[in-house]
Amino acid sequence: MTPAVETETRRTPRPRADALRNRERIVSAAREMLVEFGADVPLDDIARRAGVGNATLYRHFPxxxxxxxxxxxxxxxxxxxxxxxxxxxxxxxxxxxxxxxxxxxxxxxxxxxxxxxxxxxxxxxxxxxxxxxxxxxxxxxxxxxxxxxxxxxxxxxxxxxxxxxxxxxxxxxxxxxxxxxxxxxxxxxxxxxxxxxxxxxxxxxxxxxxxxxxxx
CATH class of the missing domain: 1.10.357.10 (Tetracycline Repressor, domain 2)
Known part of the structure; x- marks a missing residue:
């Protein structure tokens, strides 16, 4: 692996497995709540249903x-x-x-x-x-x-x-x-x-x- 490739790899690390799972939980919870309550459902409620903190939701979806x-x-x-x-x-x-x-x-x-x-x-x-x-x-x-x-x-x-x-x-x-x-x-x-x-x-x-x- 060339130094340039090594540098690029360090700059773009793969998401951790737990981060991917959190993202999937957020999307799944959002799908359920958007259907049930419409597009204006509070994001804090989505985070609560997904079982993650508000900061985690906003980190994935600003x-x-x-x-x-x-x-x-x-x-x-x-x-x-x-x-x-x-x-x-x-x-x-x-x-x-x-x-x-x-x-x-x-x-x-x-x-x-x-x-x-x-x-x-x-x-x-x-x-x-x-x-x-x-x-x-x-x-x-x-x-x-x-x-x-x-x-x-x-x-x-x-x-x-x-x-x-x-x-x-x-x-x-x-x-x-x-x-x-x-x-x-x-x-x-x-x-x-x-x-x-x-x-x-x-x-x-x-x-x-x-x-x-x-x-x-």
């Missing part, structure tokens, strides 16, 4: 926007993993779609969507990479089901993501944790409408993710 961004990226990553698992374990391509939709609901995607609306860096590289990976994963899932003739072809990835966001978003004044049985019930009704052969002709055109970005 501001709220950084923590919210990390939660959103974490949820997107976990959701992508659910797509991969569904594709690997389900022989029926539409069964993989169904499994993904219910798994994404468990990740509370709909509850997290409003956090992206204001005071948030939409062009952050990590956020962009996570969003791109998620879109590609879901697109592949849909194309696989459509190619097999198991999913109607007049819908696109944007249609699926809009419906998933709306159907999993908590109603005003209703706690998230108590309505799971309704969320999954309504998602199943939606999924029945996606399965081929189609029972009706849809008005308008299929929504792509690009369509959604240009209407924001």
């Amino acid at each position: 501001d709220r926007s950084g923590l919210v961004r990390e939660v959103v990226i974490s949820v997107m990553s976990r959701t992508c993993d659910r797509v991969d698992q569904a594709v690997a374990e389900e022989e029926d391509p539409f069964a993989a779609v169904r499994r993904f939709v219910h798994a994404a609901a468990d990740e509370r995607i709909g509850a997290l969507c409003p956090m992206l609306a204001g005071g948030f860096d939409q062009d952050h590289p990590d956020l962009h990479a996570g969003r791109e990976r998620l879109e590609e994963s879901v697109l592949g899932l849909i194309e696989r089901a459509q190619s097999a003739g198991r999913m109607r072809t007049d819908v696109a990835v944007g249609d699926l993501m809009v419906a998933l966001s709306q159907l999993t978003r908590p109603l005003p004044g209703i706690g998230c944790l108590g309505i799971d049985r309704y969320v999954h019930r309504h998602l199943q009704l939606f999924l029945d409408g996606l399965e081929a052969p189609a029972r009706s002709e849809l008005p308008g055109k299929a929504a792509t993710m690009e369509d959604l970005r240009t209407t924001q």
Whole structure:
């Protein structure tokens, strides 16, 4: 190892295992509390649920926007993993779609969507990479089901993501944790409408993710 490399290594030490565990606990606690109480939940409460001191939370996340961004990226990553698992374990391509939709609901995607609306860096590289990976994963899932003739072809990835966001978003004044049985019930009704052969002709055109970005 050259002296230059040795110097650079000393300048950028790897995080300790306990620091990584603390960061994971903070992100997990933030995900739960942001869903339950919204984007304005006190950071001190998040630290308390994570079982760490306030100083530890602020050392990892000096501001709220950084923590919210990390939660959103974490949820997107976990959701992508659910797509991969569904594709690997389900022989029926539409069964993989169904499994993904219910798994994404468990990740509370709909509850997290409003956090992206204001005071948030939409062009952050990590956020962009996570969003791109998620879109590609879901697109592949849909194309696989459509190619097999198991999913109607007049819908696109944007249609699926809009419906998933709306159907999993908590109603005003209703706690998230108590309505799971309704969320999954309504998602199943939606999924029945996606399965081929189609029972009706849809008005308008299929929504792509690009369509959604240009209407924001």
